[in-house]
Amino acid sequence: MDDNTPDIEITELRKLTQVIKDKYDYEFKDYAMSSFKRRIKRVLDLYKFKNVDKLVNVLENNPDFFEEFVSEITVNVTEMFRDPTFWKVLKEQIIPNILLNHNKITIWHAGCSSGEEIVTMCAVLDEMGALDKAKIIATDIDTAIISKAKNASYSMKNMEVNSKNYARYQGTRNLEYYYKEVSGEAVIHKSLLENVSYRKHDLVQGAIFSKFDLVLCRNVMIYFNQTLQNNVLNKLHESLFKYGYLAIGSKESLIWCEIANKFIVVNNEEKVYKKIKD
């Protein structure tokens, strides 16, 4: 087996993140080290750059490359109904609780990636007869992936795993109900996504832009270090109405975070929290 490429040094990564900050005003210095290093290695392999210096050089001299770079280093692997039991809890417990006191529900998908989670949310709301009460904002740092989310067309190859998830979620329909197959693609019905608006937003440096009843930020902060996670959590907290809900990934936890005392755990297995203090 060949692996002649030397390890990427932390000093090289520091230089890279500094150049990105100076030239593009994006802040990557507090991304979690091992995954960030792998993403950079991936970019080097993909574009056949021989080292980080070469990448730095290209970023310095070729602004057009930057968006592509962001797309490649952000992780965009997701599924519809990922963690079926989470969606069941949302449907049976969380959303009904919100609608008990309001006749509208505002939802933010922070780090929406290619949009599978949005499709899932809309399907859940539709099956509850609550889709017309929802206003959904979907944001991501990656422009290309937002276009993909908006387009809402997914390879049929991926639908097998999505359908299996849906079956485990025990939905009242079939997943096929929500899309039409067009030349190997599952094209989600536009009517399902009518109440969704998409925008580019950087969780790290972006400002708070609205208040929500429910914020989903699942498997996003795993790519940040503890410092950055604390910063982002402050923003998520501020973006929630009091008694609003925050959902994070099933293997993430607020225990070690500064903000933990402003939330209570509503569902520990599925990692749903409720904001109890401003």
Next chain:
Amino acid sequence: MTNKYKAVVIGGSAGSFQGITQILASIPKDFPLPIFLCLHRLKHVRNGFVEALCIKSNKAVAEPFDKETIKKGSVYLAPANYHLCLELGNTCSLSTEELVNNSRPAIDLTFESASYLYRDKLVGILLSGANKDGAYGMMKIKGRNGLTIVQDPDDSMINAMPNAALAATKIDHILTINEIVNFLLELDKICKGS
């Protein structure tokens, strides 16, 4: 053997469950090093595996949360559908990155990041399996002067994974499960300073 070792990583796939169970049943409750298990498992079955491993184990096995601090003597299992990595600063990290070697969790990622953290103070053990996941990771462990052990291909239910590691890098010891258990018991004694 020396007492320099600080952690053990174990990778396994098809045919490794019995071996891993035997290992966990044999090492003492106060085994002093953290053990990280990266075992190929059903991607969409979140529950049950940890419980199955715990049945015969002397030590509690737990799936770590992202950013959980590594504790001496704990046994960690890579959760379903996440890669498990170790970070400078002694924490676990999880990732939903692409499949590696068709797997998530991938042994290569756990091994590589563990060897980066522990350098020559890591013991890497690769068990039975049907693919080549772990071979690159073993190479990284060896390259950073850690200790490499594979299950004897003749002792493995499926020998593709041990063989791939043997082809990829110099392996320090080729051992049967019984011998791996004896090795860990020896390591236990040495690390406790007796």
